[in-house]
Amino acid sequence: MMVKKALLPLVLLLLITMLNACHLGRFFYWNFADADDYKKFAAVPVATDTVNFEFYKPAKPFVPQLPPAWQQENGSNDFTAFLDQNHTLAFLIIRNDTLLYEQYFDDTDSASIMPSFSVSKSFVSALAGIAIGEGKIRSADQPVTDFIPELLENDTAFRQITIDHLLNMRSGVRFNEGYQSPFADMAKYYYGTNLQRYILKLKIERPPDEAYNYQSVNTLLLGMALERATGKPLNEYLSEKLWKPLGMSTDVGWSIDSERHGTIKSFCCLDAPARDFARFGRLYLNNGRWQGKQIVPEKWVKETMQIVNDSRDGQGYSYTRHWRVKDDGAIFAKGLLGQYIYIDPQRNLLMLRFGTKATDIVWPHLMEKVAREL
Numbered sequence: 001m002m003v004k005k006a007l008l009p010l011v012l013l014l015l016i017t018m019l020n021a022c023h024l025g026r027f028f029y030w031n032f033a034d035a036d037d038y039k040k041f042a043a044v045p046v047a048t049d050t051v052n053f054e055f056y057k058p059a060k061p062f063v064p065q066l067p068p069a070w071q072q073e074n075g076s077n078d079f080t081a082f083l084d085q086n087h088t089l090a091f092l093i094i095r096n097d098t099l100l101y102e103q104y105f106d107d108t109d110s111a112s113i114m115p116s117f118s119v120s121k122s123f124v125s126a127l128a129g130i131a132i133g134e135g136k137i138r139s140a141d142q143p144v145t146d147f148i149p150e151l152l153e154n155d156t157a158f159r160q161i162t163i164d165h166l167l168n169m170r171s172g173v174r175f176n177e178g179y180q181s182p183f184a185d186m187a188k189y190y191y192g193t194n195l196q197r198y199i200l201k202l203k204i205e206r207p208p209d210e211a212y213n214y215q216s217v218n219t220l221l222l223g224m225a226l227e228r229a230t231g232k233p234l235n236e237y238l239s240e241k242l243w244k245p246l247g248m249s250t251d252v253g254w255s256i257d258s259e260r261h262g263t264i265k266s267f268c269c270l271d272a273p274a275r276d277f278a279r280f281g282r283l284y285l286n287n288g289r290w291q292g293k294q295i296v297p298e299k300w301v302k303e304t305m306q307i308v309n310d311s312r313d314g315q316g317y318s319y320t321r322h323w324r325v326k327d328d329g330a331i332f333a334k335g336l337l338g339q340y341i342y343i344d345p346q347r348n349l350l351m352l353r354f355g356t357k358a359t360d361i362v363w364p365h366l367m368e369k370v371a372r373e374l
Contacts, residue, residue, distance in 0.1 A: 033117065033179070033190070033336060033337070034115075034337070034356065035089060035114075035115045035337065035354075035355075035356045036115075037115065037255075037269065038113055038115065038253065038255065038269065038271040041255040041256065041265075041269065042255070042256050042258060042259045043253030043254055043255050043256060043269075044233065044235045044253065044254055044256055044262065044264060045235060045239075045251055045252075045253060045254075046235050046238055046239050046243050046251065046252050046253065046254055046270070047239045047243065047244070047251050048239070048243050048244055048247070048248040048249070048250060048251055049244045049247065051247055052247040052248070052249050053246065053247035053279060053290075053291070055094055055097055055098065055099040055275070055278070056097055056098040056099065057098070057099060058098055058099065058100050062093075062100045062101055063079055063080060063101060064079045064093065064101060064370050064373065064374065065077050065079060065373065066078065066079045066082050067366065067369040067370065067373070069369070070082060070361070070366060079370075080103055083103060083105065083353075084105050086355070086357075086359045086361055087338070087355045087356045087357035087359055088103075088105055088338075088353060088354070088355045089104065089105055089106055089108050089112075089114060089115075089354045089355050089356060090102075090103070090104050090105070090108060090112075090114055090274040090352070090353070090354045091103050091351075091352065091353050091354075092274055092275070092278055092350070092351065092352040093349070093350070093351050093370070093374070094278055094281075094282070094349070094350040094351075094352075095347065095348060095349045095350075095374060096348050097282070099275075100374075102274075104274075106356070110273060110274065110275060111249075111250075111273055112273060112274075113252070113271050113272060113273065114271060114272065114273060114274050114277065114339070114354040115271050115335070115336075115337065115339060115354065116268070116269070116270050116271050116272070116277070116335050116339055117268045117269070117335030117336035117337065117339055118216070118267065118268055118333075118334060118335040118336060118339075119270075119277065119333045119334065119335040119339050119340075119341060120219075120254075120266065120267065120268050120269060120270040120335070121216075121219045121266075121267060121268075121322040121333070122280075122322050122323055122333035122341070123238065123242065123270055123280065124219055124222055124223055124226070124234075124266050124267075124322065125167060125304065125321045125322035125323065126242060126280075126283075126284075126296050126300075127226055127234070127237060127238060127241060127242070128140070128163060128167060128222060128226060128321075129288075129296050129297055129300030129301070129304075130241050130242075130295070130296055130297070130300075131226055131229055131230055131237075132163075132297070132300065133296075133297040133300065134230075136229040136230050137163060137225075137226075137229050139163075140162065140163045140164035140167065141162050141163070141164060142162060142163055143158075143159060143160070143161065143162055144158065144161050144162065144163060144165075144166060144221055144222075144225050145158050145159055145161070147224070147225035147228040147229055148199070148221060148224055148225055148228070150199075150200060151199065151200075151202065151221075153200065154200060154201060154202060154203060155202070155203045155204050157172075157203075157204035158202075158204060160204075160207070160208050161173070161204070161208050162208070163222065163225065164321075165208045165209060165218075166218040166219070166221055166222045166225075167218075167222065167321040167322055168209075168212070168308070168309065168311060168319065168320065168321060169212055169213060169214050169215060169218055169311065169319060170208060170209045170210070170211065170212055170213070170309070170311065171204075171208055171215070171218050171221075172204050172205055172206040172207055172208045172209075172210060172211075172213075173202055173203070173204055173205065173215060173217060173218065174202070174203050174204065174205035175202070175215040175216075175217045177213075177214060177215050177216060179336070185217070186216060189216060189217060189220065189265075189267070190216075190265070190268070192257060193257050193258035193260070193261065194257060194258065194260075194261050194263075195220060195257045195261070195263040195265070196261060196263055199217070199220070199221065199224070202217065209309075212309070212310070212311035212312065212319060214313060214319070216267035216268065217267070218267075219266050219267035219322065220265070220266055220267050222266065223264055223266025223267075224263075224266075226266075233264070234254070234264045234266055235254045235264060238254070238270075241295070242280070242283075242295065245290060245293070245295055246276075246279045246280065246283060246290055246295070247279070248272065248276045248279060249272075249273055249275060249276055250272070250273060250276070252270070252271060252272045252276075253271070254266075254269060254270045255268070255269035255270075268335070268336075274352055274354060277341055277352055277354075278341075278350055278352055280341065281333075281341040281342075281343050281350045281352065282350060283295060283296065284296075284301055284304075284305075284331070284343055285343050285345060285348065285349075285350060287301050287302065288300065288301040303320075303321070304320055304321045304323055304325075304331070305320070305323070305325060305329070305331050305345075306320060306325065307320065307325050307327075308320050315362060315364075317332075317364065324364070326364070326368070328344075328346070328368070329344075329345055329346055330342065330343060330344040330345070330346075330364075330368065330371075331343050332364055332367075334364075336358075337355055337356060337357055337358055338353060338354075338355040338357060338358035338359065338361070338363055339353070339354050339355065340352060340353045340354075340363050340364065340367070342363075342364060342367045344368075344371050347371055347374065349371055349374065351367045351370070351371070353367075
């Protein structure tokens, strides 16, 4: 039966509404994740105080030179032009608390909300360290089922999985992280509307600590465990322990699966202005101390900055507690589409990049070369 033209808008609206009710509909309607995803999902607030920490301004303008390996065919070493051509939204270089270089693109500025994607995982890692320091969690070796016992209903092997296994992506859980397929687990968890229901179907595929396998569900379970250990919603715990103490510039949101269920997507989607991410990087640069106060236990930060196992990501970087760790002592948080917080303790240096695409640039390699020339 043919649909009258006058009814087409109504039919289309009905189809869109039905599609948006499940993760497949959201995937096809919104398609691949982008820098505006924070506008698409419901969120819970992360509040700050009115007193902000500010980085110093440089005495004179500074623009780094593009290292030879990345110079254009015409020999141009214009660093800012290179960033613009490679889908960058923001790039910051901070040394000795001085904001040497800060550049924004595509009509963004210092107040613009930047996407974080998996950079959020490093915040959750910090909260885990704080919770352990407070005695809310006995240690990183405590089983996750002490906090989420319902995982045992579908697979008793979860009894062996610890907080540290989740942090190091060595839990052995069965989960497909694929970003391109609407039928992968990641699409369901990113676009789905009831994460609590999804975790009840999880199973263990291999013994814990046998191998590294990057899976966002590990951080989701960690976030849920933190909420139960602390007795507080994760966004409120973040606000109390990090956002307010670090003097972040603005209140932000942390995406949830739906208004109805309200589960925080702790594996992603904590988005904020670039300087606020820089403040978080400064915290780790100073071994967890902020303006004379220990915020994250120093022992936790130092252990995070060590290579502790054979875990290596797709680019060969070691992985420890939701951070990548380099052989030269630098670490970085990494998110989809090329989001980075790069920390170089030897040079007392931070670099941050936010973008709409990662391109084929290995950004930590570029940051390392730029750091050597400063």
